[in-house]
Amino acid sequence: MEMILQGIVQAFVMIFSGDPEIYEITWLTLKVSGTATIISLVVGVPLGMFLAWARFPGRKIYISIVNTTMGFPPVVVGLWVFLFLARSGPLGDFELLFTPAAIVIAQSIIATPIITGLTSAAIMQVDERMRLQIRSLGATKYQTLFLVIREARYSLLAAVIAGFGAAISEIGASMMVGGNIKGYTRVLTTATVMETSKGNTEVAIGISIILLTLAYLVTLGLTLLQQREVKN
Amino acid sequence: MRTFFSKNSLTVIIFVLIMALLSACGSNNANNAGQENTDSQEPAASENGHEQNQETKEFVILATTTSTQDSGLLDVLVPMYEEQTGYRVKTIAVGTGKALAMGEQGEADVLLVHAPASEKVLVDNGDVINRQLVMHNDFVVVGPADDPAGIQSEKKASDAFAKIASAGQIFVSRGDDSGTHKKELSIWKQTGQEPSGQWYQESGQGMGQTLRIASEKGGYTLTDRATYLALQDEIDLKILVEGEASLLNIYHVMQVNPEKSDKINADAAEKFVSFMLAEETQAVIAEFGVDQYGQPLFFADGGKTEEAFAQ
Numbered sequence: 001m002e003m004i005l006q007g008i009v010q011a012f013v014m015i016f017s018g019d020p021e022i023y024e025i026t027w028l029t030l031k032v033s034g035t036a037t038i039i040s041l042v043v044g045v046p047l048g049m050f051l052a053w054a055r056f057p058g059r060k061i062y063i064s065i066v067n068t069t070m071g072f073p074p075v076v077v078g079l080w081v082f083l084f085l086a087r088s089g090p091l092g093d094f095e096l097l098f099t100p101a102a103i104v105i106a107q108s109i110i111a112t113p114i115i116t117g118l119t120s121a122a123i124m125q126v127d128e129r130m131r132l133q134i135r136s137l138g139a140t141k142y143q144t145l146f147l148v149i150r151e152a153r154y155s156l157l158a159a160v161i162a163g164f165g166a167a168i169s170e171i172g173a174s175m176m177v178g179g180n181i182k183g184y185t186r187v188l189t190t191a192t193v194m195e196t197s198k199g200n201t202e203v204a205i206g207i208s209i210i211l212l213t214l215a216y217l218v219t220l221g222l223t224l225l226q227q228r229e230v231k232n
Numbered sequence: 233m234r235t236f237f238s239k240n241s242l243t244v245i246i247f248v249l250i251m252a253l254l255s256a257c258g259s260n261n262a263n264n265a266g267q268e269n270t271d272s273q274e275p276a277a278s279e280n281g282h283e284q285n286q287e288t289k290e291f292v293i294l295a296t297t298t299s300t301q302d303s304g305l306l307d308v309l310v311p312m313y314e315e316q317t318g319y320r321v322k323t324i325a326v327g328t329g330k331a332l333a334m335g336e337q338g339e340a341d342v343l344l345v346h347a348p349a350s351e352k353v354l355v356d357n358g359d360v361i362n363r364q365l366v367m368h369n370d371f372v373v374v375g376p377a378d379d380p381a382g383i384q385s386e387k388k389a390s391d392a393f394a395k396i397a398s399a400g401q402i403f404v405s406r407g408d409d410s411g412t413h414k415k416e417l418s419i420w421k422q423t424g425q426e427p428s429g430q431w432y433q434e435s436g437q438g439m440g441q442t443l444r445i446a447s448e449k450g451g452y453t454l455t456d457r458a459t460y461l462a463l464q465d466e467i468d469l470k471i472l473v474e475g476e477a478s479l480l481n482i483y484h485v486m487q488v489n490p491e492k493s494d495k496i497n498a499d500a501a502e503k504f505v506s507f508m509l510a511e512e513t514q515a516v517i518a519e520f521g522v523d524q525y526g527q528p529l530f531f532a533d534g535g536k537t538e539e540a541f542a543q
Contacts, residue, residue, distance in 0.1 A: 197440030199463035
């Protein structure tokens with residue numbers, strides 16, 4: 001119990017003493033997971049809408065594949081990204097292994113299926129008749145698209161929250177392809193593991209509290225956005 | 233459509249948020265202009281930068297064991313090296329098995345590891361060159377203070393291991409092909425028996441975690457002294473067997489053979505080897521940990537050969 005209290009105190013000390021290393025790690029975490037979330041959005045939202053609307057043979061199979069990969073174990077993603085980015089791997093020439101970009105790639109692969117799956121579920125929920133009605137009122141294809149997205153926006157925001165949550169909380173892939181390099185690819189989750197094995201449990205507790213706070217603040221921001229719209 | 237847009241502030245806000253994040257990434261890129269390859273816009277950048285990389289490699293990948301990182305030694309040595317040479321070190325702290333494999337595949341530039349027998353295989357195969365002895369510390373057998381297997385009187389680790397096995401007391405093995413794991417297996421080999429059964433548990437994790445597991449379960453384990461000292465306040469384990477010559481834990485530094493791949497930063501690796509052996513570095517190693525633990529965590533051995541330990 002004493003150790004837990006010390007950890008909580010340590011968290012506040014680290015936050016308010018302005019320890020530059022902690023700020024650097026926190027900022028990198030936010031940047032990496034934020035970028036991965038945006039990439040996943042750019043890929044996942046159109047893909048999810050396509051799966052929701054398009055009718056083609058094997059569509060249900062594709063949807064079930066996406067739904068399965070929503071639960072992709074991060075270490076599996078980490079292993080494959082490692083193999084591809086390694087010097088001896090097919091993408092070795094880009095020298096991306098053990099860089100923040102490698103973590104972004106891995107986290108994007110983890111978050112994209114989540115955003116795709118939730119997007120297609122959200123869009124499918126929008127009443128088909130509404131879409132037909134919008135079209136019949138003379139809306140162009142893009143106006144229709146826009147209105148349907150608007151109709152599904154709460155569920156879409158939930159998809160963003162879930163995708164960001166998966167990216168920021170993941171550790172297996174960050175450790176494998178990032179390498180937990182001090183001042184370069186060390187993120188909050190890998191720092192927590194390292195400090196624990198170093199025996200700095202208070203520091204580890206402190207970092208984990210910062211991670212939770214960060215995840216909460218981002219989610220809070222998105223939720224407020226979501227709920228404000230509900231009131232309107 | 234005008235009213236539609238003013239109502240739908242959500243879309244605008246999301247757009248602004250995305251732009252803000254993107255620009256944040258962008259501005260950070262500008263801040264880090266000195267460091268190459270920092271961000272997500274990288275694929276394009278490094279495609280162009282590839283040719284330059286051949287001439288001036290900025291990074292050197294050091295594959296090493298968790299013990300050198302967890303003890304905090306590298307936090308002292310790496311900045312010294314970076315200042316002296318201008319190279320930036322990417323330290324990948326993994327088990328020795330993984331570190332050696334990275335050397336074998338040319339994924340690392342320089343190795344700092346502690347499994348002499350396995351290292352010699354790499355030397356013989358021409359995977360690594362310029363292998364030099366850097367320092368040593370020692371392994372100790374730790375266990376619960378009440379010592380249910382009664383190993384404290386033993387002088388030899390193998391006798392202690394045999395007693396733990398016959399008493400059926402819990403022994404937590406690293407089980408991760410690390411240097412410590414290799415050492416542990418060689419001690420089991422001396423006892424002439426295969427460790428297996430309910431009492432023999434493999435954690436598959438680093439030394440720190442393994443010590444915690446052993447402590448929680450009231451079991452025994454083999455550990456390097458540095459990690460034990462760093463954790464001793466948080467665990468209920470005591471040093472029970474120590475001091476045997478074969479328990480020495482010897483660290484070597486070596487360059488990955490640059491002929492393996494043109495991506496290997498041979499110059500930085502060579503400089504790292506000479507840096508580790510330099511008088512100033514050796515003095516830092518010898519002093520490291522004294523202020524915190526009252527005893528050094530590593531003994532500097534620059535210039536010695538392994539034969540010196542055999543006697």
